[in-house]
Amino acid sequence: EAGVTQFPSHSVIEKGQTVTLRCDPISGHDNLYWYRRVMGKEIKFLLHFVKESKQDESGMPNNRFLAERTGGTYSTLKVQPAELEDSGVYFCASSHFRGFSNNEQFFGPGTRLTVL
Amino acid sequence: AQTVTQSQPEMSVQEAETVTLSCTYDTSESDYYLFWYKQPPSRQMILVIRQEAYKQQNATENRFSVNFQKAAKSFSLKISDSQLGDAAMYFCAYSASITQGGSEKLVFGKGTKLTVNP
Numbered sequence: 001e002a003g004v005t006q007f008p009s010h011s012v013i014e015k016g017q018t019v020t021l022r023c024d025p026i027s028g029h030d031n032l033y034w035y036r037r038v039m040g041k042e043i044k045f046l047l048h049f050v051k052e053s054k055q056d057e058s059g060m061p062n063n064r065f066l067a068e069r070t071g072g073t074y075s076t077l078k079v080q081p082a083e084l085e086d087s088g089v090y091f092c093a094s095s096h097f098r099g100f101s102n103n104e105q106f107f108g109p110g111t112r113l114t115v116l
Numbered sequence: 117a118q119t120v121t122q123s124q125p126e127m128s129v130q131e132a133e134t135v136t137l138s139c140t141y142d143t144s145e146s147d148y149y150l151f152w153y154k155q156p157p158s159r160q161m162i163l164v165i166r167q168e169a170y171k172q173q174n175a176t177e178n179r180f181s182v183n184f185q186k187a188a189k190s191f192s193l194k195i196s197d198s199q200l201g202d203a204a205m206y207f208c209a210y211s212a213s214i215t216q217g218g219s220e221k222l223v224f225g226k227g228t229k230l231t232v233n234p
Contacts, residue, residue: 043222091161107161110160
């Protein structure tokens with residue numbers, strides 16, 4: 001079974017530019033999460049999709065961030081325009097279904113974003 | 117809001133020895149889940165062990181075990197017979213139980229970098 005994949009692994013952009021990160025969850029996983037780790041700080045939740053619907057986007061920092069999940073499969077996270085403080089590692093995770101207990105989240109390798 | 121604190125930014129252990137990583141958390145919920153995730157250098161984060169708060173018995177997975185003290189809101193990870201492959205960043209995490217309407221989003225500590233010395 002293929003794991004969670006993320007593209008690109010690294011991205012270096014200038015302040016003001018746009019960047020789009022992609023996440024492919026494990027096939028069949030309805031839940032998809034985005035997290036971010038800014039240097040020296042905790043990994044922070046950004047948002048949660050259940051299939052194609054945004055279940056919880058309470059962690060999105062501002063309206064420069066836009067997440068989509070087309071057809072309930074892969075997801076993209078676009079930052080437009082990027083600011084210096086957006087630099088960090090963006091993780092995607094997926095889990096199987098919302099049943100009667102919390103399910104293990106499987107993480108991707110992350111995308112390291114550097115904004116200059 | 118829930119918080120998770122890992123007070124040890126770095127720890128080291130000799131191969132074959134035992135090491136304990138500390139984690140404390142704060143929540144007003146009565147039912148929740150606690151996790152330890154491991155991220156080896158340049159590799160994906162993987163789940164090491166998880167504990168459901170309503171279970172009194174401490175979770176164990178081979179050489180990994182936890183000491184879950186619900187009243188003290190403490191959740192430490194013990195690694196026995198440490199191996200070189202255990203060297204990694206270890207993250208303690210919390211999530212509210214979905215059976216009580218909570219979100220499955222994870223709240224993480226800052227992590228503890230574990231070095232295993234040969």
